[in-house]
Amino acid sequence: MAKKKLSPLTEAILEMADDLRAGGGLNEQEHAKITKRHLGEAVIENAKPVTAEAIRALREREKISQAVLATFIGVTPGHISKLENAVATAEGSTLAMINVIRRKGLKAVA
Secondary structure (H helix, E strand, C coil), X not given: CCCCCCCXXXXXXXXXXXXXXXHCCCCHHHHHHXXXXXXXXXXXXXXXXXXXXXXXHHHHHHCCCXXXXXXXXXXXXXXXHHHHCCCCCCCHHHHHHHHHHHHXXXXXXX
C-alpha cells in the first residue's frame, strides 16, 4: 500500500495532537482517535504487537528505568510495569511509540 501524502494542515493537526498528548492535554484514547482519523486504519494495523519480554528488553537495551520509559511514551510507570508483566497490552499511541523506539532508538523520541 502506498503511503498517504499528508496535507500541511493534517501534518499540523497531528503535530499538535502529539504535543497535547505529551503534555497531558489528551489521553491515549483521544490521541489514537485523532491519529487514526487522519492517517487511516492502515497506520494502526501496521503497528507490530509487542510482547512483555520485548518491552523489558527494549528498556534494558536503552538502559532506562520504567519511569523514564513512561515519560517518553506518555504513560505512568505503573502502566509500564503492567506491560512488562503481561497484565496489560500496548495499544494505540503507546504501541506506536514503543515500535518507534524499537526501530530507531530512544533518541528518536527524545
